[in-house]
Amino acid sequence: MVLYYSASGNTEYIAKLLAKELDDECVSLLERIRNDDRSKIYSRKPFVICAPVYVCKMPTFVKRCIEHIPFRGSRKVYFVFTSGGYAGMSGSAAKGIIRRKKMQYMGHAEITMPTNHIVSNAYPPSSPEVCRTRISEAEKRIPEIAGRIKRGERLKARHVFLLEKLVILPINPLWVRFMQPSKDFYTTDKCIGCGKCSRLCPVGNIRMADRRPVWQHPCAHCMACILNCPVEAIEYGDITQSKDKYNIRKYVKL
Ligand SMILES: Cc1cc2nc3c(=O)[nH]c(=O)nc-3n(C[C@H](O)[C@H](O)[C@H](O)COP(=O)(O)O)c2cc1C
Structure with missing residues (x-):
């Protein structure tokens, strides 16, 4: 089962393409998040959780939702993150959550999409040409990611170095707080x-x-x-x- 949260559609698009390729269900987490719905979710196939990156990690409200949902059926969980190009600690944070749930973390993929953080001057908006290129590059990655999931292989993403982790570690909590x-x-x-x-x-x-x-x-x-x-x-x-x-x-x- 492919589960996703998406604000401006990037992650929704990727989740739907993946679900199609995997011949699996695609379910939005929005109503669960809004209603703090903690009822169980069953999937015979691995869970594939798709989320955007907010300041180097998955959004806090997505993290809480995943922490609280009882997943039944498959014990395998994959993550796919969409970002404007830098996913930072998203993978390691996801791994921690899944291990605490005593499930099997199957790795994550990072997909660069157009930037949507319009209220920040720190992330310049992607031009229409950049948007089109990023979307079409992302589409090309779907068969490979889905192929790995179908074969039960782990997803691999860029290694985040220790020094890099130390630099970015305090940024997300500070951003969330202030x-x-x-x-x-x-x-x-x-x-x-x-x-x-x-x-x-x-x-x-x-x-x-x-x-x-x-x-x-x-x-x-x-x-x-x-x-x-x-x-x-x-x-x-x-x-x-x-x-x-x-x-x-x-x-x-x-
Ligand atoms: C609050 C916020 C923080 C973001 N932080 C990052 C970031 O740290 N790195 C990055 O590459 N993109 C960042 N982005 C861009 C989004 O991750 C990216 O555009 C994502 O694909 C949006 O997905 P959606 O349309 O499914 O919501 C941020 C966007 C928002 C709204």
Whole structure:
């Protein structure tokens, strides 16, 4: 069974391509995450968990969800991470979770996709040409990754050196603690009050009041609200007005 969380569609696209190649089910974790649903999941085939990378690790809300789900059937778990090019500690963090669940960690793959962290000036948005190239390069990797999973082989990704680990180790916890303010999100006059942003928020951070979204706290900075608004009415401070609101649906059909 392929399980995934995705904010702007990158991971959803990869998960669906993998599931097709594996002839397996593809299930979104969004509702489980939103509802803190801890009911068991059964799969005869290995579990393949697909997630984006948030500051060198998988998102905290995905990590918690996986920690709490009782997995039944297969004991093997693979991970596939999509990132803007640097997955950092995602693999080792995933390995720790799976070992604590007394399941078999089967390795992870890292796939570079267009960058979606639109509210940060640290990750420049990918140009349309870069988006197209990354998506098509990613598509080419699916048969090889699926082949390994079908044959029961481990997935291999780039080795993360000890020095590298020491440098990046404190960054994610600091970012999670201090760097996800939601006070700068707002809607422009284009807002139609559809509530899609609220429904897509994995941490239930967006309340609708008078048909307008109100961002509360804690925000996970996943970008699902701003990058899925059907009328592109959501902005963040003065950082996003001139930026393209990336969503993979602008490039491929999901
Ligand atoms: C909060 C946040 C942090 C991110 N951190 C990283 C990172 O550390 N390294 C990286 O290469 N990409 C990073 N990205 C980019 C995403 O991992 C990448 O665009 C991913 O494919 C998005 O997947 P999705 O569309 O399925 O949500 C970050 C994106 C967000 C929203």
